[in-house]
Amino acid sequence: MTEITPIRDNTPYQRKPDWLRVKAPVSKEFAETKKLMRRLGLNTVCEEAACPNIGECWQKKHATVMILGDTCTRACAFCNIKTGMPGKVDVLEPVHVAEACGEMGLEHIVITSVDRDDLDDGGAHQFVRVIEELRSRSPGTTIEILTPDFRHKAGAIERVAEARPDVFNHNLETVPRLYPTIRPGARYYHSLKLLETVKRVDPSIFTKSGVMVGLGEERLEVSQVMDDMRSADIDFLTIGQYLQPTPRHAKVDRFVTPDDFANFEQLARAKGFLMVSASPLTRSSYHAGDDFLRLRAAREERLQRQSQNQTTNQ
Incomplete structure (x- = not known):
């Protein structure tokens, strides 16, 4: 299996600005969450992807479960x-x-x-089984999935969408120009098509996608990605700072300032997203539960406005 090709050997880590520094996880709740995951033999992306928010999230007993093992068949540079x-x-x-x-x-x-x-279906069947088991045992829990792209897996996207998760997330990760070096195993327009397909299968499912900044993208390119997402009717956009996991991964091109993130959020809201989360520490599942409640409320408010406008125009 292909491994990550070193991009910057022996590159020293760049000093993080103050707004990216977080406290080491030491809470009792953190330890309890970790113990539970090990007892049930579950993996979490919080640990495997070295998420900077793990201390905060696990203290609140929020964890993103990673199914289908801890070993990936792709070798993305981030x-x-x-x-x-x-x-x-x-x-x-x-x-x-x-x-x-x-x-x-x-x-x-x-x-x-x-x-x-x-796998023949890219793991789609396991996603379906997890959703079904959760619906059976915890019917009051809302379910958000963050899937791979199921590239070359005919029918996989439709199969997972038909299981009706509340939120279907698939990250575009970066701008099209950087795909060959940052996400070489994926295709930008296939990922867009995935989310468009979910809406076609079931328009009631919230769709969500995210990008990292600080990889060398230009502001205009990020704006174009937003336009592409809206064309695919994506509801929720997340934008966060890329952080280099090891010297073997892609180097951070720049640390984007909080003011720049605020400008990205303002731009995205103007383009019509129901929800936008843009900050240095934003990750796909960061504050996901609270964001889901806001997302649902935003849809209800929009539908109410549309209904009022239709009544006024009659």
Whole structure:
């Protein structure tokens, strides 16, 4: 299996600005969450991707469960998850995810996965089983999924969408120009088409996508990605700072300032997204539960305005 090609050997880490520094996780709740995940044999993207928000999220007992193992068949230049040949799919994993959800008392859960290009369906069936198990055991919990692109897996996207998660997230990650070096195993327009397909299958599902900044993209390119997302009817956009996991990964081109993130958020809202989260520490599932409530309220408000406008114009 192809491994990440070193991009900048022996490159020293850049000193992070003050707005990116977070406290080390030491809370009792953090330890309890970690113990629960190990007891049930579950992986989390919080750990595998070295998320800077892990201390805050786990203190609140919010964790993003990563199904289908801890080994990815892709080798993206930004990602800290290990690459290689994954093991067999754990048939008990959906039950264990549901048990963790119940024990943590989650009102909203986020499920993601590694890429599984080795599987005929890319892991779509496991996503469906997890959703079904959660619906059965925790019917009051809303479900958000963050999927791989299911490239070359005919019918996989439709199959997962038909399981009706509340939020279907798939990240574009970066601008099209940087795909060959940052996300070489993926295709920009395929990822856009994925989210467009979800809306076609079930327009009631909220769609969500995110990009990292600080990889060398231009502001105009980010604006174009926003336009492309809106053309695909994506509801929720997240924008966060790229952080270099190791010297072997893509180098940080620049640290984007909080003011720049505020400008990105203002631009995205003007383009019509229902929800926008843009900050240095924003990640796909950061504050996902609270954001879902705001997302649902924003849709209800928009529908109410549209209804009022139609009545006025009659």
